[in-house]
Amino acid sequence: MLEIVSLLLVALLFGGMTLYAFGFAAVLFAALPVDMVRLTLRRAFPHFYLFVIVTAAAGAALMWSQNRGSALMLGLIALSTVPTRQSLMPAINAATDQGRHGRFKALHGLSVLVTLAHIALSAVVLARFI
Structure with missing residues (x-):
């Protein structure tokens, strides 16, 4: 039972991050004016990151006794x-x-890399269930 709950948490983490990273913003940019998209994303990101923190930490805690390597990746x-x-x-x-476009691009690029790394790590953990 613990393994099933762990699997579901990791699947939720992987799917949630993937959908948010590749679907949510794209849909917003297609449906709303740019200023509204920026405001919406600014309000949504803290919740997204909280989702990642809580889901990954819960998965790590549940997996600790089953697979420490996967638990460490989630941690x-x-x-x-x-x-x-x-x-x-x-x-x-x-x-x-502040209108600092170069700094924005660099920091945003870093945040994208972090998110992609998180998606890749969660995919590795998910694949280890096979």
Whole structure:
């Protein structure tokens, strides 16, 4: 039973991050004016990062007794999301507010790399269930 719950949490983490990263913003940009998209994304990202932190940490805790390697990968996702949410995201917002386009591009690029790394790590953990 614990393995099934762990599998579902990792699947939720992988699917949630993938949908958010590749679907949510694209749909917003297709459906709304750019200013509204920026405001919506700014409001949504803290919740997204909280989802990643909680889901990855819960998965890590549940997997600790079953597969420590996978638990450590999920723990890494949870822990590395904290500074992304608390420091990187506010820095991205500040760069936008200050019109510092070069800084925005660099910081946003870093946040994309972090998210892609998290998706890849969660995919590895998910594949280890096979």
